[in-house]
Amino acid sequence: MPLAAYLLVSLVLFVLGGLGLMIRRNPLVLLMCVELMWNGANLAFVALGRGLEAMSAHVFAFVVITVAAAEVAIGLAILVLVFRGKARQDVDEVNLLGERG
Amino acid sequence: MVLFFLLGSLMAVAGASGVVVARKPVHGVIGMILNFLGLALLYVSLQAEFLAVVQIIVYAGAVMVLFLFVVALLTAHAKPPAMGPSPLRGQGWRAGLVAVLLLTALLPVGVVVPGRAEPWEGDFGGVVRFGQELLTTHLLAFEALALVLMVAVIGVVILVGRPPQRRRGARGEGGS
Amino acid sequence: MVSSSYLPGILLWPLAGAVVTALGRHRFSQRSLAAIGSGTVGLAFLHGVAAWLQLRSLDPGQVLVFPLWRWAAGGELAVTLGLWGDPLALWWALIVTGVGFLIHLYSAGYMAGDPSFGRYYAQLNYFVFAMSLLVLSDGLVGLILGWGNVGLASYLLIGFWHRRDAARRAATKAFLITQAGEVAMLLGLFWAAAAFGELHYPALFARLEGVPQGTLTAISLLLLVGAVAKSAQLPLHTWLPDAMQGPTPVSALIHAATMVTAGVFLVCRMWPLFSASGVALQVVAWVGGLTALFGAVVAGAQWDIKRVLAYSTMSQVGYMLLGAGVGAFAASAFHFFTHAFFKALLFLAAGVVIHRLDGEQDLRRMGGLRRSMPFTFASFLVGLGALAGLPPLAGFFSKDEILAATRQAGEPLLWALGVAAAALTAYYSFRLLALAFLGPEGPAVQATSSRRAGGEGPWTMLLPVGLLLVGAVAAGWLAIPGVTAVPAQVLEGTFRGQAFHPEGDSLTLTASLLAALVGMGVALARFRPSRPVPQVGPPGLAEAGFELDRLFRHLTVEPGLALARVVAWVDRRGVDGLVNGLAWLTGQAGERVRRLHRGQVRRSVVTLLGGAALLLVGSLWLLSSF
Numbered sequence: 001m002p003l004a005a006y007l008l009v010s011l012v013l014f015v016l017g018g019l020g021l022m023i024r025r026n027p028l029v030l031l032m033c034v035e036l037m038w039n040g041a042n043l044a045f046v047a048l049g050r051g052l053e054a055m056s057a058h059v060f061a062f063v064v065i066t067v068a069a070a071e072v073a074i075g076l077a078i079l080v081l082v083f084r085g086k087a088r089q090d091v092d093e094v095n096l097l098g099e100r101g
Numbered sequence: 102m103v104l105f106f107l108l109g110s111l112m113a114v115a116g117a118s119g120v121v122v123a124r125k126p127v128h129g130v131i132g133m134i135l136n137f138l139g140l141a142l143l144y145v146s147l148q149a150e151f152l153a154v155v156q157i158i159v160y161a162g163a164v165m166v167l168f169l170f171v172v173a174l175l176t177a178h179a180k181p182p183a184m185g186p187s188p189l190r191g192q193g194w195r196a197g198l199v200a201v202l203l204l205t206a207l208l209p210v211g212v213v214v215p216g217r218a219e220p221w222e223g224d225f226g227g228v229v230r231f232g233q234e235l236l237t238t239h240l241l242a243f244e245a246l247a248l249v250l251m252v253a254v255i256g257v258v259i260l261v262g263r264p265p266q267r268r269r270g271a272r273g274e275g276g277s
Numbered sequence: 278m279v280s281s282s283y284l285p286g287i288l289l290w291p292l293a294g295a296v297v298t299a300l301g302r303h304r305f306s307q308r309s310l311a312a313i314g315s316g317t318v319g320l321a322f323l324h325g326v327a328a329w330l331q332l333r334s335l336d337p338g339q340v341l342v343f344p345l346w347r348w349a350a351g352g353e354l355a356v357t358l359g360l361w362g363d364p365l366a367l368w369w370a371l372i373v374t375g376v377g378f379l380i381h382l383y384s385a386g387y388m389a390g391d392p393s394f395g396r397y398y399a400q401l402n403y404f405v406f407a408m409s410l411l412v413l414s415d416g417l418v419g420l421i422l423g424w425g426n427v428g429l430a431s432y433l434l435i436g437f438w439h440r441r442d443a444a445r446r447a448a449t450k451a452f453l454i455t456q457a458g459e460v461a462m463l464l465g466l467f468w469a470a471a472a473f474g475e476l477h478y479p480a481l482f483a484r485l486e487g488v489p490q491g492t493l494t495a496i497s498l499l500l501l502v503g504a505v506a507k508s509a510q511l512p513l514h515t516w517l518p519d520a521m522q523g524p525t526p527v528s529a530l531i532h533a534a535t536m537v538t539a540g541v542f543l544v545c546r547m548w549p550l551f552s553a554s555g556v557a558l559q560v561v562a563w564v565g566g567l568t569a570l571f572g573a574v575v576a577g578a579q580w581d582i583k584r585v586l587a588y589s590t591m592s593q594v595g596y597m598l599l600g601a602g603v604g605a606f607a608a609s610a611f612h613f614f615t616h617a618f619f620k621a622l623l624f625l626a627a628g629v630v631i632h633r634l635d636g637e638q639d640l641r642r643m644g645g646l647r648r649s650m651p652f653t654f655a656s657f658l659v660g661l662g663a664l665a666g667l668p669p670l671a672g673f674f675s676k677d678e679i680l681a682a683t684r685q686a687g688e689p690l691l692w693a694l695g696v697a698a699a700a701l702t703a704y705y706s707f708r709l710l711a712l713a714f715l716g717p718e719g720p721a722v723q724a725t726s727s728r729r730a731g732g733e734g735p736w737t738m739l740l741p742v743g744l745l746l747v748g749a750v751a752a753g754w755l756a757i758p759g760v761t762a763v764p765a766q767v768l769e770g771t772f773r774g775q776a777f778h779p780e781g782d783s784l785t786l787t788a789s790l791l792a793a794l795v796g797m798g799v800a801l802a803r804f805r806p807s808r809p810v811p812q813v814g815p816p817g818l819a820e821a822g823f824e825l826d827r828l829f830r831h832l833t834v835e836p837g838l839a840l841a842r843v844v845a846w847v848d849r850r851g852v853d854g855l856v857n858g859l860a861w862l863t864g865q866a867g868e869r870v871r872r873l874h875r876g877q878v879r880r881s882v883v884t885l886l887g888g889a890a891l892l893l894v895g896s897l898w899l900l901s902s903f
Binding site: 001002003004005006007008009010011012013014015016017018019020022023024026028029031032033035036039042043046047048049050051052053055056058059061062063065066067068069070071072073074076077078079080081083084 | 102103106110113114117118120121123126129130133136137140143144146147148149151152155156159160163164167168171172174175192193195196197199200203204207208210211212213214215216217218219225226230231233234235238239242246249250252253254256257260261
């Protein structure tokens with residue numbers, strides 16, 4: 001298979017993740033979309049690493065997976081903090097970083 | 102090879118679409134698992150056997166279980182997602198515009214890449230080569246990862262482990 | 278060059294007094310404020326006397342020094358500050374602190390009850406400090422520092438009653454005119470630094486050789502502009518009559534006895550420079566001679582007692598410059614010495630009169646004070662006699678010495694000017710005496726005579742007047758032609774035989790005495806006791822100071838105001854508009870940016886990804902174009 005095909009799939013995953021990040025309002029789904037984007041990038045790494053016969057690409061992907069795992073842990077913790085006790089899970093109602101009022 | 106690629110990419114894209122369109126987070130989680138399995142298949146077709154295994158164990162296993170727990174925790178008493186109109190107006194068409202822009206910007210980069218995914222040969226992608234690479238050339242990155250994970254664990258404990266009163270006070274200061 | 282620890286005391290005691298009285302002006306009683314203020318100046322005077330004695334005990338030609346610190350060093354020029362106690366400097370410093378002490382004492386009575394008593398003493402002490410710095414510094418930089426500080430002190434004290442509009446205007450006017458002179462002086466200083474590479478007096482004078490004549494003249498003339506402004510000489514004199522808005526002791530100390538003679542001091546101090554130029558000295562003499570005559574003419578037409586004395590000061594300082602201009606520096610310094618006594622005496626006595634008459638200063642409303650104020654009358658008689666140059670009073674000898682020097686230096690025209698001015702001086706002196714003290718009692722005297730029957734004033738006012746009275750009588754005996762020549766001998770250490778010492782001159786003696794008697798006779802005849810009371814009318818040409826004031830107003834003040842209006846308009850419309858416009862733009866931009874920062878996660882994501890995509894497009898386009 002040509003590597004371009006893999007990259008195409010990676011691109012589709014990345015853009016889908018970004019789109020989901022922009023249009024969905026559920027924080028859990030947002031986190032998952034971030035994961036999608038990570039994975040799109042990962043696929044591109046691995047595919048190009050295969051083309052270049054470079055094991056470093058696998059290490060990059062491994063680093064990404066680890067960082068993603070850490071991110072998920074922190075992100076979920078924050079979600080639990082922010083949304084526990086709230087009936088609706090809607091990021092549009094959360095603007096702790098915005099101006100007050 | 103081709104079969105692996107076709108099956109894997111189909112599963113990955115279908116899973117991703119499921120995540121984006123699913124109305125319930127639980128369905129999103131299932132789509133996510135599908136996506137991860139498909140990616141693992143793609144990795145296998147790229148002779149990245151160790152990464153494929155890690156993908157399944159870490160992502161599909163650990164991370165997604167974590168997601169499921171949180172989904173259960175947060176949406177246990179939640180009413181069906183009866184959401185009002187969003188305060189953000191024009192978000193939809195902006196999102197679409199950006200997505201199209203990204204796609205058109207990245208597409209030419211993707212399609213011009215030369216080279217093919219060769220069939221399996223040698224010990225490329227094996228756990229031995231991976232271990233050598235990780236613990237010699239990228240040792241610093243490895244150590245940094247250890248640090249990142251530790252910070253993440255401590256951070257989570259600090260975030261969630263505090264007594265509820267303090268937390269509410271802290272949120273009050275945030276001015277939500 | 279002998280280091281002397283007495284020199285800094287002359288400066289530091291008044292400075293300490295200024296600080297203490299300024300800080301304690303609300304805490305201490307008026308008695309203690311007056312004691313501190315006068316006592317510190319008295320101590321400074323004692324230090325001056327000690328330094329003087331030390332200097333006399335040294336070999337001739339030695340000077341006292343006290344190095345302070347190295348102030349700045351750039352390139353080949355190093356500016357060091359230090360004190361320089363040669364005979365000329367100490368001569369001036371002794372007068373400043375001695376007369377200053379008497380006037381501080383007098384102020385205790387004159388200013389009693391003033392709500393700003395402490396501020397007054399602080400400023401007066403500050404003036405003594407600044408003036409001491411001016412005369413004692415060992416280089417042009419220290420001189421300019423003192424020069425600027427006395428200007429500030431003068432500004433503060435003229436405007437002491439700052440709620441009076443006239444006082445504020447007078448203070449600003451005096452400050453601006455003297456500052457304009459100071460700008461010229463600064464230019465002279467820079468030029469001197471460039472031409473000589475030294476600003477320390479002896480080093481500077483040692484390098485006069487080899488500098489072109491034109492440069493010397495230009496530097497001297499620039500310095501002279503500063504001197505003319507400070508000493509109220511033609512044509513920069515207009516601030517001095519207005520400066521009489523300050524309290525009378527201030528007029529006595531600053532605007533008669535000491536500060537206005539700073540110009541004379543400058544010329545005497547820089548005498549090698551002026552002498553080397555020659556032309557500059559000529560200019561000094563003419564400025565002095567013309568001012569002496571001009572001041573005497575205008576003084577004879579004034580009705581305000583203090584303005585008469587102010588123009589008289591101008592005229593007398595003109596004499597000093599005339600003396601310095603013909604090379605008789607010692608005679609000039611001597612006239613400064615005697616003038617300090619009799620002019621301070623006149624001002625203080627005038628202060629007693631004004632005090633007694635509840636602030637009345639118009640001569641037309643006075644008269645007949647001789648009976649009720651015999652002591653003040655005696656003071657005036659002596660002071661005016663000294664001013665008019667009647668023997669054996671102080672002014673006679675010193676003025677005579679200057680006139681003799683002028684004639685012997687071969688300047689018959691200037692000599693004639695001086696003699697004419699002497700006649701006019703006698704005229705206005707006795708006109709003042711006749712108007713204020715002789716004849717029937719004037720309306721202002723009648724109005725206040727019932728309330729102040731006893732005494733002419735408190736002892737703190739009368740004692741200094743008495744001491745100055747003695748000085749005004751006896752100061753001139755230091756240089757009786759053919760008998761004594763103390764100033765010439767004493768100042769030899771500074772002028773090193775270069776100063777011009779006139780011999781006894783019987784023609785000058787006769788002429789000036791005759792002129793004085795004629796002036797006196799005319800005055801007494803015109804203002805005899807049975808005269809008709811002069812009416813208040815429109816001011817004549819001489820009374821208005823020949824309208825020079827108005828001329829300057831039209832030449833400088835009005836164009837300045839017009840320019841200021843234009844600049845103000847440009848500032849309001851142009852600069853402010855620009856600034857406000859920029860502020861408005863920034864505010865609007867911030868308002869726009871604010872909408873991006875509402876903490877909405879999804880909006881941030883759109884921005885982030887859109888930005889990333891745009892960057893990508895941009896970088897791809899850049900890559901493809903190479």
